[in-house]
Amino acid sequence: MRHSSDRLAEAVEGFARPIRLTLWAMVLERALRAFWPVLTLAALSFAALAFRVQDVLPPRLMLGAMLAVVLAGVFLLALGLRGLRLPGMDEALARVDARLPARPLSALSDQIALGSDDPAARAFWAAHQRRMMQAAQAARAQPPAPDLAPRDPFALRMTGLAAVVIALLFGAPEHLFDPAQTGAAPGAAEAAMGPSWEGWAEPPRYTGKPAIYLNRFDGARLELPEGTRFAFRFYGEPGAIAFEESVSSPAALPVASDDPAGLLRRDFDAVQSGRISLGGPAARDFEVEILPDDAPSVALMGVAERRADGKFAQPFVATDDYAVLRGQARITLDLAGISRIYGLALAPEERPDLVFELPMPFSGSRADFSETLVEDAARHAWANLPVKLELEVEDGRGQLGRSEPYQLTLPGRRFFDPLASALIEARRDLLWNRENAPRVAQWLRAITYLPEGFIRREEVTRMLRMVVLRLEAGDLSDEAVADLTETLWTLAELLEDGGLADALEAMKKAQERLSEAIRNGASPDEIAKLMQELKEATDNYVKMLAERAQPEEGPQFGRQQESQQITGDQIQQMMDEIQRLMEEGRMAEAQELLDQLARMMESLQVTQGQGGEGDTPGGQAMRDLGETLRRQQELSDEAFREMQREFQQGEQPGQSPQGEEGEGQQGGQQQGQDRPGAGQGGTEDLAGRQRALREELGRQQGLLPRMGGEAGEAARQRLEDAGRAMQGAEEALREGDNSAAIDHQADAIEALREGMRAFSQALAEERNREQGQTSDQAQLGGEGMQGQAGREVPRDPLGRAQGQGDRIASEREMLQGEDIYRRARDLLDEIRRRSGERLRPEDELDYLRRLLRQF
Structure with a gap:
C-alpha cells in the first residue's frame, strides 16, 4: 500500500509551480525572521561608510568601530542560523491549499474508505474528485509574510532601510571603498606643512545657483553666471603659489587677509570668460566660461481696463534669465493728444510723472510671469486725459528693461449724473491750471443762482457757493487748491451716489445711469456695478410700497392695466x-x-391716486386704516414727548404739571378735531384719545369687506391684535406709565402695518378671482360699443375689446370688411409684438414663435 504522501504528490503533480514558488517565498520569510538584525546592522554600517565617517574618525577609533561591527554581525548571524528552520514541500502545499475553499489539494489525495465495491459510491466519489480538481485550478503562489513587527517592536529595521535610502541619495556610495582622506583637506594644518590654497565660486544670489568649493571640484571647466564672485585664500609664504586669472576686469590684486591663519586673499567678480591658474603643490587650471545675463523685458498685455470703482487695471508680462527684482509704471501726460479748448487751453502746471510700483508674484518663479497693475488715479489731474504709459523692470544685476510707450486715456471714475460730471470737469480745470479759477467760479455762480429744480440737495448748493467765494478771493495756494478740488470731488460723489430724494427717484436715476453707460460703451465691470445699483434701488422701491401699503401714498404696485x-x-x-x-x-x-422696464415703472407711478381701489369699498377701507395708522403714530410721538418733559422736570411719570396738561389737551384738540370719535371739544387727555382711536378702529373693522383666504384671515387677526395693543396702551396711560404705553403703541403700529399689508394682498387675490369675469355692459357692445368716457373701446386684431382677455371668440366676422389684408397684417404685427414681450409665459412665447415660423 502506498504512503499517503506519495498519493498527495501524484495528486498535485499538475500544481507544482505555484507550490514551488510558495516554498521559496516561505524560505525568504523565515530567513528575514532569522537574519533581520544582522541585515539592519549591515544597512547602518553601509550608510555610515557612504557618508564618509572614515574621513572624520581617527584611525584607531575607526578600527575599533569596525571590529565591534564585525563581532556584532557574527553574533547576530549565529543567532539567525540557530533559529532558522527551512520549510518543506508539505508546508508549502498546505499554505496554498489553505487559501482555497474546501482545501481541494488535500482532497485530491484522499481515497474512498467505504463502499469501494458499490458502483454508485464509486461514481459519487469520482464526481467529488472532479469537483475538487476544478477547485484546485485556482491555486496561486502565496507571497512571503515575514511578520517582523512583533519581533522588532522598536522598528530598527525601518531605521536601517531609511539610512540606506538617504545614503544613496545624499551620500557618496561610489567612494565606499576609497581609503580615508583624513588630513587631506587644505587649511591651517596643511599650511603648516607647506604652501596651499582654498577657493570658492559663488554665483549671484538672485540666480539661485549653489556655491562651488573649487578644491573639491573635479573638472577643469566651469560654466558660471555673469557676476560670479571668486574668493581665494593662500597659506604659506607670500608668492609661494603662482596665481593668474583673466576673468575679471581689471585683474584682482593680492590683498592682505585679516585671518590669522592665512596671509593673502584675492576676491573678484567674473565679467568675462577666461582662465584661472594656480601653482604650487596643488596646482590647478580652471577654464571659466561666463554665461551672459541678458537684460529683462516687459510688455503690455491688452488695453488698460477701467473698473467700476474708478481704478484702472493694466495686465503685463515680464521675463528674465533668472528673476525680475522690481519694476515700475511711469505715466506721462500726452499734450499732443489733448484738445486744448475750454479749461485746457492754458498751459498745464508742472506735475511729476505718475509712478506706480509693479506687483511682483509672491511665490513661484519671477523669470517669466504675468501680473495686473491695479491703481487708483481717478482723482489725479490727468484722469480721463490722454497719457503715455511705460513699464520698466530691473533684474538682480541692475539691468533695466522697458516697454514701448503706449498711448491711452488714463482710466478714472466716470460720473453719469450730468451735474456731477460737470463738477468733475470744473475740478479738472482747476487742477490743470489755477488760473482757471475765475472761469470755474463764474460757471459755479451761474448754476447756483436759481438752484431750485436743478440741484436737488440744498447742502450741495451751500457748499458750491462757499467754493465760489473762495475762488473769487484769489491767491490760491497749493493747499487751497487741494482743499477746493477735494470739496468738488465730494460733492460730485454725493450727487452721483446719494443725491436722490426717495426710492422711486433712486430707481429712475439708476435706470438713466445704466442707459447712459450702455450708450457710452462702458466696461463690463461698470455695467455690472450699475446693474447691481438698479436692482438694489428697485428692491428698495418695492419694499417701500410694501411697508406703506397705502394707495394714496404710492402706485398701485401689481397693476399695470386692467388686464x-x-x-x-x-x-x-x-x-x-x-x-x-x-x-x-x-x-x-x-x-x-431697459426702456420697456422704465415705461412700466412710469405707468405704475401714473396710476397713483387715480381710481382703482380708491373708488371701491376696499380702497376706502385702506385709506381709513392708513389714517388710523397715522394718528396712532402721532399719539405715540406725543406720549414720548410727554415722557421727555417729565424727566426733564425731574418728576415721576404721570405727574405732569397742569400747564403742560392743558397744552397737551390743546394739542389733542387741534389734532383730534374733525375726526370720528376724537372726543368732545378736544379736552380729552392722551388716554381718552387712545380710547377714541381704539373705538374708531373697531368701527372700521366692522365696515371691512369680507375677504376669504389666508390673507383675509391674517388681516382680521392682525387688526384684532392692534386693537388689543391699543387697549393696553390706554390702560398704561391712565396709570401714568408712559414707557409701557409707548411699547404697546409700537405693537399697535406694527400690527396695523401688517394688517394693512395682508388686507392689500387679500384685495389683490379677490381682484384676480374676478378678473376673468366680464360685465354685461362689456359683452353687449359691437362696433359702436362705448366706454364710460363716451369713446369707442379699442379692440385687438381679433376684434375683441381690449381688457377682455377671457373671451376667445369675436362677435364679428373676421373675413368681412373692406380690407381683410390689412387686418391680416395687423394680426401678424400683433403676434410679433407679443412675441417680443419677455414677461409673457414661456409656453405662450413658444406658441407665438411657431406662428411666426408658419406665416
Whole structure:
C-alpha cells in the first residue's frame, strides 16, 4: 500500500509551480525572521561608510568601530542560523491549499474508505474528485509574510532601510571603498606643512545657483553666471603659489587677509570668460566660461481696463534669465493728444510723472510671469486725459528693461449724473491750471443762482457757493487748491451716489445711469456695478410700497392695466434678462428691454391716486386704516414727548404739571378735531384719545369687506391684535406709565402695518378671482360699443375689446370688411409684438414663435 504522501504528490503533480514558488517565498520569510538584525546592522554600517565617517574618525577609533561591527554581525548571524528552520514541500502545499475553499489539494489525495465495491459510491466519489480538481485550478503562489513587527517592536529595521535610502541619495556610495582622506583637506594644518590654497565660486544670489568649493571640484571647466564672485585664500609664504586669472576686469590684486591663519586673499567678480591658474603643490587650471545675463523685458498685455470703482487695471508680462527684482509704471501726460479748448487751453502746471510700483508674484518663479497693475488715479489731474504709459523692470544685476510707450486715456471714475460730471470737469480745470479759477467760479455762480429744480440737495448748493467765494478771493495756494478740488470731488460723489430724494427717484436715476453707460460703451465691470445699483434701488422701491401699503401714498404696485398684473418676481426676471443680454454683448436688445422696464415703472407711478381701489369699498377701507395708522403714530410721538418733559422736570411719570396738561389737551384738540370719535371739544387727555382711536378702529373693522383666504384671515387677526395693543396702551396711560404705553403703541403700529399689508394682498387675490369675469355692459357692445368716457373701446386684431382677455371668440366676422389684408397684417404685427414681450409665459412665447415660423 502506498504512503499517503506519495498519493498527495501524484495528486498535485499538475500544481507544482505555484507550490514551488510558495516554498521559496516561505524560505525568504523565515530567513528575514532569522537574519533581520544582522541585515539592519549591515544597512547602518553601509550608510555610515557612504557618508564618509572614515574621513572624520581617527584611525584607531575607526578600527575599533569596525571590529565591534564585525563581532556584532557574527553574533547576530549565529543567532539567525540557530533559529532558522527551512520549510518543506508539505508546508508549502498546505499554505496554498489553505487559501482555497474546501482545501481541494488535500482532497485530491484522499481515497474512498467505504463502499469501494458499490458502483454508485464509486461514481459519487469520482464526481467529488472532479469537483475538487476544478477547485484546485485556482491555486496561486502565496507571497512571503515575514511578520517582523512583533519581533522588532522598536522598528530598527525601518531605521536601517531609511539610512540606506538617504545614503544613496545624499551620500557618496561610489567612494565606499576609497581609503580615508583624513588630513587631506587644505587649511591651517596643511599650511603648516607647506604652501596651499582654498577657493570658492559663488554665483549671484538672485540666480539661485549653489556655491562651488573649487578644491573639491573635479573638472577643469566651469560654466558660471555673469557676476560670479571668486574668493581665494593662500597659506604659506607670500608668492609661494603662482596665481593668474583673466576673468575679471581689471585683474584682482593680492590683498592682505585679516585671518590669522592665512596671509593673502584675492576676491573678484567674473565679467568675462577666461582662465584661472594656480601653482604650487596643488596646482590647478580652471577654464571659466561666463554665461551672459541678458537684460529683462516687459510688455503690455491688452488695453488698460477701467473698473467700476474708478481704478484702472493694466495686465503685463515680464521675463528674465533668472528673476525680475522690481519694476515700475511711469505715466506721462500726452499734450499732443489733448484738445486744448475750454479749461485746457492754458498751459498745464508742472506735475511729476505718475509712478506706480509693479506687483511682483509672491511665490513661484519671477523669470517669466504675468501680473495686473491695479491703481487708483481717478482723482489725479490727468484722469480721463490722454497719457503715455511705460513699464520698466530691473533684474538682480541692475539691468533695466522697458516697454514701448503706449498711448491711452488714463482710466478714472466716470460720473453719469450730468451735474456731477460737470463738477468733475470744473475740478479738472482747476487742477490743470489755477488760473482757471475765475472761469470755474463764474460757471459755479451761474448754476447756483436759481438752484431750485436743478440741484436737488440744498447742502450741495451751500457748499458750491462757499467754493465760489473762495475762488473769487484769489491767491490760491497749493493747499487751497487741494482743499477746493477735494470739496468738488465730494460733492460730485454725493450727487452721483446719494443725491436722490426717495426710492422711486433712486430707481429712475439708476435706470438713466445704466442707459447712459450702455450708450457710452462702458466696461463690463461698470455695467455690472450699475446693474447691481438698479436692482438694489428697485428692491428698495418695492419694499417701500410694501411697508406703506397705502394707495394714496404710492402706485398701485401689481397693476399695470386692467388686464395685466406685474409682480416683483417678474420685475426681477426682467432685470436678470437685461443683465444676460449685456453679458452677451447684445446691447441694443438690452437697451430696448431697459426702456420697456422704465415705461412700466412710469405707468405704475401714473396710476397713483387715480381710481382703482380708491373708488371701491376696499380702497376706502385702506385709506381709513392708513389714517388710523397715522394718528396712532402721532399719539405715540406725543406720549414720548410727554415722557421727555417729565424727566426733564425731574418728576415721576404721570405727574405732569397742569400747564403742560392743558397744552397737551390743546394739542389733542387741534389734532383730534374733525375726526370720528376724537372726543368732545378736544379736552380729552392722551388716554381718552387712545380710547377714541381704539373705538374708531373697531368701527372700521366692522365696515371691512369680507375677504376669504389666508390673507383675509391674517388681516382680521392682525387688526384684532392692534386693537388689543391699543387697549393696553390706554390702560398704561391712565396709570401714568408712559414707557409701557409707548411699547404697546409700537405693537399697535406694527400690527396695523401688517394688517394693512395682508388686507392689500387679500384685495389683490379677490381682484384676480374676478378678473376673468366680464360685465354685461362689456359683452353687449359691437362696433359702436362705448366706454364710460363716451369713446369707442379699442379692440385687438381679433376684434375683441381690449381688457377682455377671457373671451376667445369675436362677435364679428373676421373675413368681412373692406380690407381683410390689412387686418391680416395687423394680426401678424400683433403676434410679433407679443412675441417680443419677455414677461409673457414661456409656453405662450413658444406658441407665438411657431406662428411666426408658419406665416
